[in-house]
Amino acid sequence: xxxxxxxxxxxxxxxxxxxxxxxxxxxxxxxxxxxxxxxxxxxxxxxxxxxxxxxxxxxxxxxxxxxxxxxxxxxxxxxxxxxxxxxxxxxxxxxxxxxxxxxxxxxxxxxxxxxxxxxxxxxxxxxxxxxxxxxxxxxxxxxxxxxxxxxxxxxxxxxxxxxxxxxxxxxxxxxxxxxxxxxxxxxxxxxxxxxxxxxxxxxxxxxxxxxxxxxxxxxxxxxxxxxxxxxxxxxxxxxxxxxxxxxxxxxxxxxxxxxxxxxxxxxxxxxxxxxxxxxxxxxxxxxxxxxxxxxxxxxxxxxxxxxxxxxxxxxxxxxxxxxxxxxxxxxxxxxxxxxxxxxxxxxxxxxxxxxxxxxxxxxxxxxxxxxxxxxxxxxxxxxxxxxxxxxxxxxxxxxxxxxxxxxxxxxxxxxxxxxxxxxxxxxxxxxxxxxxxxxxxxxxxxxxxxxxxxxxxxxxxxxxxxxxxxxxxxxxxxxxxxxxx
Numbered sequence: 196x197x198x199x200x201x202x203x204x205x206x207x208x209x210x211x212x213x214x215x216x217x218x219x220x221x222x223x224x225x226x227x228x229x230x231x232x233x234x235x236x237x238x239x240x241x242x243x244x245x246x247x248x249x250x251x252x253x254x255x256x257x258x259x260x261x262x263x264x265x266x267x268x269x270x271x272x273x274x275x276x277x278x279x280x281x282x283x284x285x286x287x288x289x290x291x292x293x294x295x296x297x298x299x300x301x302x303x304x305x306x307x308x309x310x311x312x313x314x315x316x317x318x319x320x321x322x323x324x325x326x327x328x329x330x331x332x333x334x335x336x337x338x339x340x341x342x343x344x345x346x347x348x349x350x351x352x353x354x355x356x357x358x359x360x361x362x363x364x365x366x367x368x369x370x371x372x373x374x375x376x377x378x379x380x381x382x383x384x385x386x387x388x389x390x391x392x393x394x395x396x397x398x399x400x401x402x403x404x405x406x407x408x409x410x411x412x413x414x415x416x417x418x419x420x421x422x423x424x425x426x427x428x429x430x431x432x433x434x435x436x437x438x439x440x441x442x443x444x445x446x447x448x449x450x451x452x453x454x455x456x457x458x459x460x461x462x463x464x465x466x467x468x469x470x471x472x473x474x475x476x477x478x479x480x481x482x483x484x485x486x487x488x489x490x491x492x493x494x495x496x497x498x499x500x501x502x503x504x505x506x507x508x509x510x511x512x513x514x515x516x517x518x519x520x521x522x523x524x525x526x527x528x529x530x531x532x533x534x535x536x537x538x539x540x541x542x543x544x545x546x547x548x549x550x551x552x553x554x555x556x557x558x559x560x561x562x563x564x565x566x567x568x569x570x571x572x573x574x575x576x577x578x579x580x581x582x583x584x585x586x587x588x589x590x591x592x593x594x595x596x597x598x599x600x601x602x603x604x605x606x607x608x609x610x611x612x613x614x615x616x617x618x619x620x621x622x623x624x625x626x627x628x629x630x631x632x633x634x635x636x637x638x639x640x641x642x643x644x645x646x647x648x649x650x651x652x653x654x655x656x657x658x659x660x661x662x663x664x665x666x667x668x669x670x671x672x673x674x675x676x677x678x679x680x
Contacts, residue, residue, distance in 0.1 A: 243392035243461040252477035254398040255451040265492030267441035272432040284482040287449035290628035309543040315634040324540040330619025331537035339602035343371035352516035385531040397528040404521035422509035427497030453536035617664035625657025
């Protein structure tokens with residue numbers, strides 16, 4: 196999932212770095228060399244601000260899955276629901292933290308799952324990238340299917356509220372395929388952007404949509420709308436059989452690891468402290484959002500709450516109809532954030548030589564890094580080459596056209612996407628972060644054993660979640676029920 200950049204001409208000098216006391220915190224934590232690294236130097240290619248990175252990562256995390264959190268809370272009670280949400284966010288943030296430490300072991304601003312895999316399990320690097328690409332592609336399709344199913348309802352609600360004298364909206368507005376065609380055309384320019392930083396403005400808009408949904412849930416609890424169902428029972432602790440299927444919703448709701456490396460590559464002065472701020476800010480924002488929606492949604496409807504909180508409110512209200520439109524906007528602007536890592540992973544699948552493990556570089560050899568990044572040198576470094584414009588455009592077009600075709604022809608990919616999520620999300624969020632860090636530091640005496648054991652525990656946790664969710668989905672399908680999300 197390498198984010199690629201143009202590089203300076205061979206022989207150009209790096210900007211001077213002041214203060215010898217500046218330390219690359221990531222490498223220090225990993226036990227690597229403590230001299231100032233290229234990844235931490237002011238770079239013309241690291242232009243993203245903290246706000247931009249937090250917004251993009253938060254937008255990657257927060258999706259339509261937040262609408263199911265009240266049901267997840269109803270399946271266990273308020274206190275366990277709050278605790279499991281915080282625990283899920285904490286585990287996810289630990290995985291992101293480990294990935295950021297692993298990113299510091301890669302060369303310059305070329306961190307990716309592929310680059311770290313080359314340092315740990317080179318023979319499996321291509322398989323990891325293929326799995327991540329499939330996961331991101333599947334999620335991007337699910338976004339289009341959500342738009343396909345939701346937009347006709349949004350238009351019907353708006354039409355009913357704004358033109359009460361008219362019975363039905365125009366027939367074409369009730370065709371979901373027309374809407375995904377329109378929105379795909381809108382998304383095309385965004386999908387071809389090379390850097391996550393370029394998507395910051397759409398992420399801001401998407402997060403405003405999230406804020407609007409939070410306002411809906413709080414407002415409708417304080418001032419219930421006419422036509423809302425009577426609330427059910429609210430309990431502090433009450434586990435039900437539905438907890439088994441709802442818990443994975445919380446676990447996967449924090450998935451964003453596919454965009455952690457691009458954030459690391461693009462962040463200005465990407466020290467560990469600043470990366471921790473990005474991780475904490477994005478996971479923290481998502482956790483607060485989920486908790487607020489879960490608590491107020493559960494308090495509003497009790498154990499009668501459904502799997503989609505926004506569907507519980509009367510659709511004849513313009514206030515709610517705009518909220519449904521906000522979901523469409525949220526999903527719409529989350530789509531390019533799945534295309535971006537999918538494209539970069541496919542690039543590595545088709546050209547695994549683009550990212551190779553750099554040999555250790557001594558302090559006196561650092562001046563040769565720019566040359567090695569461009570085309571290799573006498574020290575044996577292999578080039579990190581920028582994805583050509585043709586390949587960039589071809590891969591992006593293939594992803595967009597392929598996803599649109601599937602979404603156009605299929606109305607429900609629930610079963611397929613549930614299996615992709617149970618395997619892909621678990622792998623990139625828990626198994627690989629723990630496995631990579633454990634492999635990189637297990638023989639390093641300067642690294643805390645607790646951190647190494649913690650990484651191993653995260654990997655074991657990921658394997659357990661993988662087996663449980665996959666097994667539960669198979670059980671549900673075999674017994675005619677819907678798979679767990």
